[in-house]
Each structure stands twice: as structure tokens, then as C-alpha cells.
Amino acid sequence: MFSIGQLSQASGVKVPTIRYYEEIGLLACDGRSAGNQRRYTAAGRDRLRFIAHGRALGLSLDAIRALLDLSDRERAPCRQAHAIAESHLADIRDRIARLQRLEQELERITNACDHDGAPCRLLEALADHGQCASAH
Amino acid sequence: MFSIGQLSQASGVKVPTIRYYEEIGLLACDGRSAGNQRRYTAAGRDRLRFIAHGRALGLSLDAIRALLDLSDRERAPCRQAHAIAESHLADIRDRIARLQRLEQELERITNACDHDGAPCRLLEALADHGQCASAH
DNA sequence: CCTTGAACCTCTAGTCACTAGAGAGATTAA
DNA sequence: TTAATCTCTCTAGTGACTAGAGGTTCAAGG
Numbered sequence: 466m467f468s469i470g471q472l473s474q475a476s477g478v479k480v481p482t483i484r485y486y487e488e489i490g491l492l493a494c495d496g497r498s499a500g501n502q503r504r505y506t507a508a509g510r511d512r513l514r515f516i517a518h519g520r521a522l523g524l525s526l527d528a529i530r531a532l533l534d535l536s537d538r539e540r541a542p543c544r545q546a547h548a549i550a551e552s553h554l555a556d557i558r559d560r561i562a563r564l565q566r567l568e569q570e571l572e573r574i575t576n577a578c579d580h581d582g583a584p585c586r587l588l589e590a591l592a593d594h595g596q597c598a599s600a601h
Numbered sequence: 602m603f604s605i606g607q608l609s610q611a612s613g614v615k616v617p618t619i620r621y622y623e624e625i626g627l628l629a630c631d632g633r634s635a636g637n638q639r640r641y642t643a644a645g646r647d648r649l650r651f652i653a654h655g656r657a658l659g660l661s662l663d664a665i666r667a668l669l670d671l672s673d674r675e676r677a678p679c680r681q682a683h684a685i686a687e688s689h690l691a692d693i694r695d696r697i698a699r700l701q702r703l704e705q706e707l708e709r710i711t712n713a714c715d716h717d718g719a720p721c722r723l724l725e726a727l728a729d730h731g732q733c734a735s736a737h
Numbered sequence: 738c739c740t741t742g743a744a745c746c747t748c749t750a751g752t753c754a755c756t757a758g759a760g761a762g763a764t765t766a767a
Numbered sequence: 768t769t770a771a772t773c774t775c776t777c778t779a780g781t782g783a784c785t786a787g788a789g790g791t792t793c794a795a796g797g
Contacts, residue, residue, distance in 0.1 A: 500792040518730045587682045594654045636763040
């Protein structure tokens with residue numbers, strides 16, 4: 466059995482975060498010590514690692530909860546798991562595309578002023594959405 | 602003078618959000634009607650547009666506040682404005698790079714299962730950070 | 738067995754940038 | 768005047784934590 470601190474070490478998830486996951490029903494502990502401290506089994510540790518990895522991959526706790534529910538039911542249902550992962554992948558690609566458009570606009574805006582003594586045009590450029598080449 | 606609803610129309614910012622900006626000291630109204638409703642001048646509208654555009658570019662409200670403070674002081678100080686914009690640009694580039702690494706890992710993970718009747722390996726792949734090619 | 742210090746407990750409140758809703762009052766057009 | 772729409776303040780909720788107060792339990796050394 467692991468203490469919450471050991472679980473934290475083993476997963477890289479901070480102690481208050483583990484308690485938070487319990488509070489929202491994502492990760493129950495596997496019992497308590499005589500003095501009311503949380504105790505976990507290896508299964509709990511693995512579940513937390515799954516959660517941590519999902520978070521590192523950018524999944525929401527809701528998506529992770531759905532995946533955990535799937536794997537709790539005997540044979541892992543391939544189709545739904547893929548649907549969740551692929552919808553997240555689509556979301557990431559969308560975010561990348563939007564960030565790249567922002568990058569271009571901000572480059573354009575910071576280049577609007579050439580630093581050579583003329584009044585700075587950066588704030589003007591920031592103010593004026595009409596100057597932007599693409600939507601954002 | 603504009604009502605809050607007109608300002609909302611002119612800027613694309615929702616009415617409660619405008620009140621929220623006032624609450625945090627980002628945008629004061631330019632007076633009140635006899636019946637205590639907020640009234641704004643064209644300057645207020647422009648300030649809100651600046652905020653809205655900054656938000657659309659992904660700037661935090663704190664960064665926007667700093668830029669507004671700069672432009673409130675007579676001549677726009679070029680150096681500081683650039684510093685803010687460029688630090689944000691660096692942040693965006695960093696986020697793009699991280700999202701691209703995530704994209705690759707998720708692609709690899711979703712390809713771990715080929716759907717052809719064998720047990721699904723997706724959940725396994727998601728569980729095991731050790732399989733990942735790069736950090737995330 | 739006793740002490741010490743680290744780890745643990747619960748609870749409340751704060752973060753960011755809003756969003757939702759209740760219940761009351763103001764404005765505007767017909 | 769009346770009806771419809773807008774606006775007011777206030778409270779509370781979102782996601783995913785983080786911080787802190789004030790108290791209790793555990794494990795190791797003596």
C-alpha cells in the first residue's frame with residue numbers, strides 16, 4: 466500500500482491534486498490507515514498514471530473520465546476510445562492552426578514599427594483589427 | 602453616448618463581460634443615465650475594441666492592461682510595448698511546438714490499434730507514457 | 738517507550754476570464 | 768399608457784487546480 470505522498474512521487478502529480486481527483490470522483494483511495502490517512506494499491510497508482518498521462522497529452526478530465534469508464538467495462542471498446550482520441554486530435558490540430566494564424570498577425574504587428582525614431586506604431590496596429598490579414 | 606448594449610454590438614463583447622471589465626478596472630464607463638445605466642463615449646468604445654482585439658490575439662487581460670497603461674501615458678513607449686508583444690509571440694511559438702509534439706504522440710497512439718478484430722491497444726498506449734517518443 | 742519532524746488531515750478561499758440566473762428597475766416605440 | 772426590451776446589482780458556477788490555516792498521524796532514532 467502507498468501513501469498519498471508515495472503516489473505523488475510515483476506519478477508526478479501533486480498531493481493536493483490527487484485529493485482533488487478524489488473529490489471529483491476520478492480516483493478513489495483503496496482504504497484508510499488507522500489514523501485516517503489515504504492508502505493506495507498498485508492499481509490506484511496505475512490509474513493515476515493514466516490520468517497524468519492523459520493530462521500531459523492535453524485531454525480534459527472529462528475525456529479521461531470517459532476513457533476510464535470504457536476500460537473499467539471488461540473488453541475495451543475500440544470504437545469509442547478511438548472517437549475520443551481522434552476528436553482530441555482534431556481539436557489539437559485546430560488549435561495549432563489558430564495559433565499559427567495568431568503568430569503571423571503578431572509578427573506583422575510587431576514589424577509595424579521599425580524602432581528608428583519615428584513614433585511607435587505597435588499600439589496602433591494592435592488597436593486596429595481591420596489591418597489584420599486573416600480572421601482570429 | 603452609447604448604452605452598454607450598443608457598445609456590445611460595436612465590439613462583439615458580451616454585456617456581462619463589459620461589466621466584468623469595469624469590475625476589474627480595465628474599462629470605466631463615461632457616466633450614468635438618470636436611471637443609473639452606463640453610458641459610454643467613442644473613446645470608451647475604442648478602448649473596448651482594443652481590449653477585444655488583444656483578447657482575440659490571445660493576450661492576457663494583464664498584458665492588455667499593461668499596454669493600455671503605456672498608451673495612456675503620452676507618447677507610446679516603443680520598447681516596452683514591443684517587449685510585451687514579443688514575449689507573447691515567443692509564448693505562442695512555444696505553445697505551437699508543444700502542441701505539435703502532442704499531435705505526433707496522439708497520432709502514434711491512435712495508430713497503435715488497427716481495428717481488425719484484435720483487442721484494442723489504444724487504452725494501453727494511452728496508459729503508458731514510456732512508449733512516448735518525446736517529452737510532453 | 739518517547740520524542741521529533743515530516744507527512745498527512747479537513748476546510749476555506751483564491752486563480753483566470755468569464756457565464757448564468759434571479760429579481761427588480763429603466764428606457765423606448767407604438 | 769402600455770408592452771417589450773434593456774439594464775441594474777448580486778450571487779454563484781465553470782475547469783483544474785493552488786495556497787494556506789490549524790490540527791493530527793506516522794516512522795525513525797535514541
